[in-house]
Amino acid sequence: MAHPATPKKGNSDPPLRTFTLAFVFHLTLFCVYLYGYLWHFSDGAKQLPGSHGFGWFYRYLTFWGFSIQLVTWAFSLLTHLFPRWKDAKRISDLLASSVFGIANIITVLHWTLFVLIQGNPVEGELVDRPVALGILVHAVNALSAWLDVKIGERTFRYPSLRVSFGIATAYCAFILWCKFETGIFPYPFLNTWPQPEAFLVLLAVSMVLIYVFHKIGAAYAASGQSKVAKRVKSTLGKVS
Numbered sequence: 001m002a003h004p005a006t007p008k009k010g011n012s013d014p015p016l017r018t019f020t021l022a023f024v025f026h027l028t029l030f031c032v033y034l035y036g037y038l039w040h041f042s043d044g045a046k047q048l049p050g051s052h053g054f055g056w057f058y059r060y061l062t063f064w065g066f067s068i069q070l071v072t073w074a075f076s077l078l079t080h081l082f083p084r085w086k087d088a089k090r091i092s093d094l095l096a097s098s099v100f101g102i103a104n105i106i107t108v109l110h111w112t113l114f115v116l117i118q119g120n121p122v123e124g125e126l127v128d129r130p131v132a133l134g135i136l137v138h139a140v141n142a143l144s145a146w147l148d149v150k151i152g153e154r155t156f157r158y159p160s161l162r163v164s165f166g167i168a169t170a171y172c173a174f175i176l177w178c179k180f181e182t183g184i185f186p187y188p189f190l191n192t193w194p195q196p197e198a199f200l201v202l203l204a205v206s207m208v209l210i211y212v213f214h215k216i217g218a219a220y221a222a223s224g225q226s227k228v229a230k231r232v233k234s235t236l237g238k239v240s
Contacts, residue, residue, distance in 0.1 A: 022151050023077075023080040025147070025148070025151050026073055026076040026077045026080065026148075027077055027080075029069075029076075029144055029148075030070070030076075030077050032136070032140075033066070034070060036066070036136050037066070039130075039133070054178055054181040054182050055177075055178045055181075059174075060186055060187075061102075061106055061109075062110070062137050064102075065099060065103050065106045065141060066136075066137050066141060068099045069103060069144070069145070072092065072095040072096050072099055075088050075091045075092035076096065078092070092152070093152070093155055093157070093160075094157075095163075096152055096154050097154050097214075098163040099145065099164075099167075100145045100149065100154070100156075100213060100214065100217040101164050101210040101211075101212075101214045101217065102164060102167060103141045104142050104209075104213045105206060105210065105213065106137075106138065106142070107139060107141060108209070109206075113189065146220075149220055156214065160214070161210075161211070161214045164210045168203075172199075172203050172206075175187075176199075190202070
């Protein structure tokens with residue numbers, strides 16, 4: 001009588017609850033972020049200064065980070081819907097690892113400047129914005145990035161650090177373009193502090209923070225790393 005085939009070690013699928021948790025997590029984030037993004041086209045968004053003038057809301061680093069995270073959650077969702085699509089996994093991991101530091105910088109700089117300036121560091125005054133929106137773009141952004149490191153099995157491979165630096169450099173170049181077009185920086189404090197010293201200091205501090213947060217994220221991702229995470233890292237290494 002033939003014996004049943006013995007399943008090969010290492011080829012078993014991850015537990016269903018793990019897939020369900022990651023899928024629900026990324027689906028929820030994608031829906032929330034998509035709703036938040038589309039809200040910026042509504043009549044309610046017209047009261048915000050970012051909706052007017054050159055650059056739209058992209059004058060602000062917060063919206064850059066928010067938009068990149070939206071794309072990240074979209075690709076993360078695709079990895080669940082099409083598990084054999086290796087490029088989606090690679091892009092998802094690259095984006096998530098790259099935006100981790102930026103999301104944390106946005107949160108840290110926003111609340112630090114909010115305390116130091118004792119007001120809104122962007123508009124320079126109190127603006128009647130939805131409370132949920134402020135929480136989403138200045139708190140949930142960092143919290144979701146931290147949770148995703150483990151749930152999404154992120155690798156923080158070296159190219160993601162270069163992408164982070166590239167995003168930061170592109171944003172700095174963009175706000176200089178905004179300054180050229182409008183005569184002022186998007187952030188009021190940059191218009192009152194001495195230039196170009198303030199801009200250069202802000203750029204240097206941002207780059208240092210990106211490096212620090214990337215290293216923190218990589219260490220956190222590696223801590224207590226599961227066999228699934230190691231297998232994902234090995235797979236990504238082969239396709240990149």
